Amino acid sequence: MPERAVCLVSGGLDSATCLAWARRQGWECYALSFDYGQRHRQELEAAARVAAAIGAERHVTARIDLRQFGGSALTAEINVPKHHSVEEMGQGIPITYVPARNTIFLSFALAWAETLGAGHVVIGVNAIDYSGYPDCRPEYVAAFERMANLATRAGVEGNTPLRIHTPLIELSKSGIIRLGVDLRVDFSLTRSCYDPSPDGHACGACDSCLLRLRGFADAGLPDPLAYVDR
């Protein structure tokens, strides 16, 4: 029986590359997305396309409501910041930061992994282009893994421990794109924009678009997505 992995899939190019990486390990992959009231709901449709295209065994979207806690441009009625270049982006933790988001996502992944008997969780966090999010750092992921192995039956009964894999953590955006190309990811299925137009065009000016565009430029590859005229 193949080993099982729970893979967090957002619909973006990072998590699509992670899912393809997990498939390449030979793991049976269970794709997990979150409907957390995000403004960019096109992500969820992209996540379903990506999971199907890359061959996930199953795709589940967990509905959670972070809006009642407030506090982020991605879930509340705050304008998404726009810039003309990566250099112009703010320093420090951006207002698009969602409190404890990766901790909540990994906690759900942990619950599903325990139910499935999966020994692997894969998350596309990245410490290079992470835009100042505290929960994208290696020391955070290591602390989560340690906690997870004390939280579950595996920790008590001495079964196989859970590993949290972060195959992108040391890669630049262009490195992620090159890895995805190697793994034959169809990036036209992915979505990255925090603030797409109603007809589905990416804004080209939010932090996520700027990092994506620079990644494709640095990799010397065209981005297959449509962007609004600026």
Added chain:
Amino acid sequence: MPERAVCLVSGGLDSATCLAWARRQGWECYALSFDYGQRHRQELEAAARVAAAIGAERHVTARIDLRQFGGSALTAEINVPKHHSVEEMGQGIPITYVPARNTIFLSFALAWAETLGAGHVVIGVNAIDYSGYPDCRPEYVAAFERMANLATRAGVEGNTPLRIHTPLIELSKSGIIRLGVDLRVDFSLTRSCYDPSPDGHACGACDSCLLRLRGFADAGLPDPLAYVDR
């Protein structure tokens, strides 16, 4: 300005005692409950009563769906195990264990705490009468606290660290009941049964009822709740 605390409130007597303990510290308390498809929905009504009676600043019920992951008698269609005494209860991790439940609950508490600027999270876990749940052990709570302080702005920006408080962790059930009485908790507002009758009577035979009944007996106090005739 008083310090703020997020207090997990289930509607049971343990978390009611925790909330009263947190109020006694002088903290402004934000009560957090979860609607996770539990069969014993009377808990949620009890949680709202308890939060109001003990003086929480606000009470939020977060809706999360663990049923799609399966795997527990409390959320799936498995019969709740019944016994005649505490001694007859099973050893090891019971089938009422919900995978990663406390990790998910604490993750939401962490998100709200960060949004509120709260430096305290209070959870009524108990290592004595914990019935074999791995995520009720002190080493688990310590690992979560460490992870939480790497996950958030506090960890990056060097603000006040978050403390996870477990005021009941070393207490027996009778010790918890005595503490609650000292703190003037009205235990008639609480609910503990995993499988109450339609008219709201506790079954008196699930693990949770058996522990509660023995706790009141050991404390030499009457349980104010109504139980079904057996």
